[in-house]
Amino acid sequence: MSIRRIAFACIAAVAWLASATAAAHAFLDHAVPAVGSSVHRSPQDVRLWFTEKLEPTFSRVRVVDAQGKRVDRDDSHVDATDASVLTASLQRLAPGTYRVQWRVVSVDTHVTEGDYTFEIKD
Amino acid sequence: MNALLVAARAIHFGATMLVFGEIVFVASVAGVAWRRTAAASNAGLDRHSFVVCAAALAAGALSGVAWLLVEAMQMAGATIGDVIGNATVVVVLRETEFGHVFLLRALLWLALGVSLVAMRTRAPSRMRVCIAVAVAAAYLATLAGAGHAAAANGGTVRIVHIGADALHLLAAGAWLGALPPLVWCLMHAPSRSAVLRLAQRFSVLGIACVLVLIASGIVNSLFLVGSFAALFGTAYGQLLDVKLALFAAMLAIAATNRFRLTPRLASGDTSRRSLRRNAMLEIAGGVGIVGIVGALGTMVPGAHSTIRWPFALTFDVEQREIVAAFPTTYATSPVPYDVKAVARGAARYASECSRCHGVDARGNGRAAEPATKPADLALHGLHHPEGNLYWWIAHGIAGTAMPAFSPQIGDTGIWETVQYIVARASAEAARSIGPRVDDTSMARAPDFSYETQGQRQRTLAGERKPALIVLYASPRSGARLSQLASDHRLMHADLRVIAIPLPGSPSDDGDRATQTRVGADVASVYAMFAGTSGGAALAHTELLVDANGIVRARWIGLPASGADRDNEIVAASQHMPPPSRMPAGMHHGH
Missing domain, CATH: 1.20.1630 (Formate dehydrogenase/DMSO reductase fold)
Incomplete structure (x- = not known):
């Protein structure tokens, strides 16, 4: 194996590693209903995708209306097939603005929390 | 603790x-x-x-x-x-x-x-x-x-x-x-x-x-x-x-x-x-x-974490030279690259920037004095780190007519303007993309959410899957929309078809055919990405967007009768290696 080949292999390996998804601390990747979006029908549930796997026991999401009243069915749980997805089912929602509040613990023990709103339109 | x-x-x-x-x-x-x-x-x-x-x-x-x-x-x-x-x-x-x-x-x-x-x-x-x-x-x-x-x-x-x-x-x-x-x-x-x-x-x-x-x-x-x-x-x-x-x-x-x-x-x-x-x-x-x-x-x-660069210089890997740098050079936008931010940025651009940089951001605004030559943002927007764009808007550029907009425009407002410039420059870059998959494309499709009949809301970027975005003009695009909706090859290829009306087209045509529904801000932002037919009129345009949200192929106009465009689309969507270089501001999403 020539030096050039070895160098190429090293660069390729470094590039592969560098492009791999680094993790640590679960951040919100995306959600449905999407952050700040409008929906035309009352959604059945909220689903939040995080950047790393969650500890099911300590990860929670809840949804409140403009008055701060809970509108989720209090069944927040981590998805059985994808440990980085947190979900909760919703009551039937009237048009208005709703706030999704989450607090999660990643498998490396770090706590992150946040919130966002979405809107139900007529 | x-x-x-x-x-x-x-x-x-x-x-x-x-x-x-x-x-x-x-x-x-x-x-x-x-x-x-x-x-x-x-x-x-x-x-x-x-x-x-x-x-x-x-x-x-x-x-x-x-x-x-x-x-x-x-x-x-x-x-x-x-x-x-x-x-x-x-x-x-x-x-x-x-x-x-x-x-x-x-x-x-x-x-x-x-x-x-x-x-x-x-x-x-x-x-x-x-x-x-x-x-x-x-x-x-x-x-x-x-x-x-x-x-x-x-x-x-x-x-x-x-x-x-x-x-x-x-x-x-x-x-x-x-x-x-x-x-x-x-x-x-x-x-x-x-x-x-x-x-x-x-x-x-x-x-x-x-x-x-x-x-x-x-x-x-x-x-x-x-x-x-x-x-x-x-x-x-x-x-x-x-x-x-x-x-x-x-x-x-x-x-x-x-x-x-x-x-x-x-x-x-x-x-x-x-x-x-x-x-x-x-x-x-x-x-x-x-x-x-x-x-x-x-x-x-x-x-x-957000990077705050401590030095006044940095090494530009692509140009292979030492260039000036700012604290925000490597910062990534806290405002997501989506149509809402782009639309707000566009409004800000129209009121604050277009006088000098021009209505279509080509650096040809009326108020610009001939000697100053404002930057052609449509051409250069993708060739600078978004953190630099932020810095120049916030703090101005010394020795030029570019003034500082901070603090009268807040942090979020400046980042929204940056996202508009990125979208405008992406639309400009998309103009050179044809039906062949472009491996050097830097044109980024702004994210948006859409609803499909009987399914939960989805987003363009969140799924990490390719999509065909169809910018349609009623009523001429009607037949094409029906064709797309009934073509099982697209479905088997796991290719989402998202219809977006061009300005002036009623939004229910797309609803009826492809069953997708998008907000009005999506239509106004994506009009930038439409091609033109002959004069200035916007033409029916189809954009193939890869799993990273980058526009990789583009078809302008309706397919000629007898042509099998869907075959071409499916073939292209199956063969989209990641582009040779990621556009500035792209990072694994969150």
Whole structure:
């Protein structure tokens, strides 16, 4: 194996590693209903995708209306097939603005929390 | 609380490394270099290492329990009373990965204690020493399962990261943990020849450890720091810099020992004292490093925090030259690249920027004086880091007519304007893209949410899957929309078809045919991406967007009768390797 080949292999390996998804601390990747979006029908549930796997026991999401009243069915749980997805089912929602509040613990023990709103339109 | 966590982690890491290093030293260095020449001192060394190991195990247990309790408090957001009283700590042990690793390590701790007592009370045998080394190694390496590495997504990546982390711990433990018994031996060595053999033997161990530390450290940094910018521009990276400086200082000391002092050992006792002093210095450096490790594990890794570049210059990898840099050069926008932000940015642009930069951002605004030549943002928007665009809008450009817009426009407003410029420049870049998949495309499709009949809302970017965006004009596009909606080849190719009306077209046509529904802001932003037919009229346009949200192919106008465009689209969508370079501002999403 020539030096050039070895160098190429090293660069390729470094590039592969560098492009791999680094993790640590679960951040919100995306959600449905999407952050700040409008929906035309009352959604059945909220689903939040995080950047790393969650500890099911300590990860929670809840949804409140403009008055701060809970509108989720209090069944927040981590998805059985994808440990980085947190979900909760919703009551039937009237048009208005709703706030999704989450607090999660990643498998490396770090706590992150946040919130966002979405809107139900007529 | 955080200070307690850092202290508990640091003591635990230090104690665990010390036990491993002691045992490795006794097994490898002392076994050969010491016992043969200093039979009388054997008992002394054994007693010394037993006492150190016992103390380290006790410290490891106490700090381990403190670590567990603080973690349980943070995870549950509870007080120490709740954690113990309501048995939250039991829940943590039973149900979390951290708890499982803790339990495994508690068993290893017990096994290590038993094997140390066995070594002390029975005649030392090769077998017993090997078992002790193996158990101590497992006790140290399993710490990798309690850190950032354990959270990595994906099978191979996780294994590589945890493996590198474990090797890093073992090499650090073998080096740092072996320093205290080395000092003891240097103090009690009966002869110069014993010291010489000790020093030679130890340097072999040291060199092996250093090589492993460097290799595994590079792998770990790639995962956790991610870039040179993060190595200097984040708190995590800067603390890591301090750690690297300490490591370099320790290497310099080790090199002095190896290449200057050891050869001189035969000639006098001064070298022996210097060796001892240097070993003490290395221990001090090691204590500093372990303290930093205690803190790093509790911080957000550099790869995930906002970078604040501390230097006025940086090296542009693509241009291969040194260029001016700003604190925000490597910052990524806290405002997402979606149609809402782009639409707000467009409104801001129209009121503040278009006078000089022009209505279509070509640098041809009416108010611009001929001498100033405002930047053609449509052309250059993608060729500068978005952090630089932010800086220029916020603080102006000295020596030009570009004024500073901060603080009258807030942080969010400036980032929204940046996102508009990126969208405008992307639309401009998309103009040169045809039906062939473009591997150099930098044109980014702004994210948006849409609803499909009977399904939950979806987003363009969130799915990490390609999509065909159809910008349609009613009523001419009607037949084409129906054709797309009924073509099963697109469905089998797992290609989403999202219809967006061009300005002036009623939105229900797309609804009816492809069953997708988007907001009005999506239509107004995506009009930028439409091609033109003949004059200035916007034409029916189809954009193939890859899983990273980059426009890779584009068809303008309706397909000619008899042409099978869908076949072309499906073929293209199946063959979209990641573009040769990621556009500025692209990073793994969050």
